[in-house]
Amino acid sequence: MMRKNYYRKLAFIVTLLTVLLAYQKYTSREKEPFPEVTFIADASVPVSLSDFDPNVLSKEQWQKLGFSEKQSITILKYKDIVGGKFTSKEQLKKCYAISQEKFSELASFILLPERTGGDHPKETDLFKKKKITISGAFNPDQFSVSDWIKMGFSEKQAAAILKYKNYLGGSFISKEKFKECFIISPENYSKIEPYLLLPAKTPENFRNSAKNTPKTTIQYHYFDPNQLDTEGWKALGFSEKQAVIIINYRDRNLRGSFKSIDDLQKCFVISAEKFQEMKPYIKLQERQQEKTDFSKTDLNVITFKQLTEFGLDERSAGSIIGFRKKLGGFVNKQQILTTYHIDQDLVQKLISIAPLNASDVPRYSLVDAPEEWLKNHPYFKYSADKIIFYRISYPDDKKIWKFLKLKPEYEEKMRLYIK
Secondary structure (H helix, E strand, C coil): CHHHHHHHHHHHHHHHHHHHHHHHHHHHCCCCCCCCCCCCCCCCCCCCCCCECHHHCCHHHHHHCCCCHHHHHHHHHHHHHCCCCCCCHHHHHCCCCCCHHHHHHHHHHECCCCCCCCCCHHHHCCCCCCCCCCCCCECHHHCCHHHHHHHCCCHHHHHHHHHHHHHCCCCCCCHHHHHCCCCCCHHHHHHHHHHECCCCCCCCCHHHHHHCCCCCCCCCCCECCCCCCHHHHHHCCCCHHHHHHHHHHHHHHCCCCCCCHHHHHCCCCCCHHHHHHHHHHECCCCCCCCCCCHHHCCCCCCCHHHHHHHCCCHHHHHHHHHHHHHHCCCCCCHHHHCCCCCCHHHHHHHHHHCCCCCCCCCCECCCCCCHHHHHHCCCCCCCHHHHHHHHHHCCCHHHHHHHHCCCHHHHHHHHCCEC
């Protein structure tokens, strides 16, 4: 009996010690550290900007825009995640490798619509679901815009499909490549696929032969980059789009001229290899720049280059040009002073000198104003849906104004663009 009690006590002590040891180990254990989240900071290197399409940039070109290598890789991965193509500035802005400050710096140069869907009906046309009708087997390489429209695609979708075919080199190559066309949804592809007269797989040599344009030997001659137009840059082997970007970079960012060979090298569409090819033939010549007579320069046609010539910094000049574009033109000079991020004193001096011709500025009645214009115009976009709703039942401007019940200062601005 005593021995039995002894073993019971011993078992109880062992159990108790085990529980205590387990508890001590649990309470003393260091907690696993939460993974540290590090946001990528913007590169501090100053960058010269020009219009660009973010969908065609390589890692090196993103770095030329001021991003680190790690940031550039992140942006390209994000593009793959969203379907291999950025469809709007709003979508690109969500990439966490691009800070709000950096995006604000780039926004006016990005060749994308502001947002996808919602307030921009024309943009959503690309993605609207439509009933697809297929009459029989067909070769998509032989289809025209009208053929795709007959199948059930919109005109804009049809044009985009042909643009994609041209991007591939003039042929869809295979069902695999046809499937990659972002205009064609997975549902529509599953309907079309059995009728496609295309090989199922992409040839192994496609990457080298179709996607990359065959290199042509260029006969270089001495040239002044400040005197080349679009055709001149194309003759040096650049595409038309690249040529336009180089010219915009020269005229907008560098105020009309490359001051040095280094200025040309910094243009992000010119690769390091291409620059080395051209370098021996570049001859910059000094030229006198004609001064602008601002007393004869219409504020509705004044250029970015002329604004910087007057003394405005690039941010102020870009803001004025951007605001004018959104408005469709200034109606009075005081509007210019309401532009964000400008040098008020310098702009006041400019508008006191330069004339303003508002005769070509678009004006509409509330009844006949295009929906797209209403939804995009800075003064009308917040009332656009109401205007569109009211004019269905009351096609009369006076009644619509009454229903809107706007603050006087808002109505006053809107009436500037009403005929």
